[in-house]
Amino acid sequence: MEKAIYISDDFINENTHFPALLAALKEGFSSPDILVPQRHHHDFPNPETGSDSTLLLMPAWHPAKIAGVKIATVSPENGRYDLPSIQAIYVLINAITGTMIATMQAKSLTAKRTAAASALASSFLSRKDASSLLMIGTGALSANLIRAHASVRPIKEVFVWGRNAEKAKAICSELKEENFSCTAIMQIDDKIGDMDIISCATLSKTPLVLGKYLKPGQHIDLVGAYKKDMREADDAVIQKASVYVDTPAGLHESGDTSIPLHSGILTEDTIKGNLFTLCSGEVSGRKSEKEVTVFKSVGHALEDLMAANYYYNQFTNE
Known part of the structure; x- marks a missing residue:
């Protein structure tokens, strides 16, 4: 059984080459095989700040290759806590066996891919x-x-x-x-x-x-x-x-x-x-x-x- 690895924000920040990352995204958008269902988008009240927060669930599959899902929250008032408004984690999955092969902090992942x-x-x-x-x-x-x-x-x-x-x-x-x-x-x-x-x-x-x-x-x-x-x-x-x-x-x-x-x-x-x-x-x-x-x-x-x-x-x- 594959053991899931953990990839930190620090690794992502230190190992981003934008031309290569752009090429990876372009390959994905050019492929007719990747399946992406409608993401879940749920607003929920945050009475502590007076502004709703949002929960996002974003899955995608490349059949017989890889799959994954991002779990993210967006809290617009996080600045008062000296925190980024977006908090997230990503789970990468072997699409053949369903085995989770990696988890990674998704704050930097989201920023880089965006x-x-x-x-x-x-x-x-x-x-x-x-x-x-x-x-x-x-x-x-x-x-x-x-x-x-x-x-x-x-x-x-x-x-x-x-x-x-x-x-x-x-x-x-x-x-x-x-x-x-x-x-x-x-x-x-x-x-x-x-x-x-x-x-x-x-x-x-x-x-x-x-x-x-x-x-x-x-x-x-x-x-x-x-x-x-x-x-x-x-x-x-x-x-x-x-x-x-x-x-x-x-x-x-x-x-x-x-x-x-x-x-x-x-x-x-x-x-x-x-x-x-x-x-x-x-x-x-x-x-x-x-x-x-x-x-x-x-x-x-x-x-x-x-x-x-x-x-x-x-x-x-x-």
Whole structure:
């Protein structure tokens, strides 16, 4: 019987090569054999904080190969406890025998695979010469998103904004050895129109990226706002852009897409593609240098499975 190994966040942080992780995700999204049922999404009251928490169960199977499930909670008020809002664990399974072959902390797994998915989308949707990036948000995802985007585009300038200016400065300090400059800024409106790529990873309930500031050729990466009452981009962004999503199943989970769908500003027929159609070559992505593109991510169990298998192979040297 196989003995389950344990893979820590430290190992994941020290053994992430974004180009290789992107390749693993692209292989997964290109495969017709991976089975991913609808994830369980349960909100439950948290009277201690006055804000609901969310339990997510995200299974996926690659028949006769690997399977796995992520158990995650999202508690938006965890900042008051100096804890990340997302807590998670992943269980990797031998899909033939059903044996559990690995457990791993999934905080870093989630951050890495989410950043890799955004960069994978950017490889199809941002301009190839994109050299500037605005990062909105200062959570665990931010530095990962910056590094992932820089792995697919020649990023030279990065600007970071968050409601806590000290956190923005800390991210820039963390990235000081990278091959791009990183500057913490106090406000974003005058920067939005100057950036080639705008990545947003927040729990905001009001739009932060406003369409009136956008310029032709930009790419907008919307990663946060995981609930229907949360939103990072306004209607004007959606109206100006060609909209892509990570998966069709997530269309109604986030306010960034569910609110425009409900109002009729966006329809499912006008969604240009998703990571499955982009990676398989069914759709080509960006059509022109002046096109504005939006990628909305809500996360997908396929990303977790492929990332967990990537780190398992790293750990076992397979």
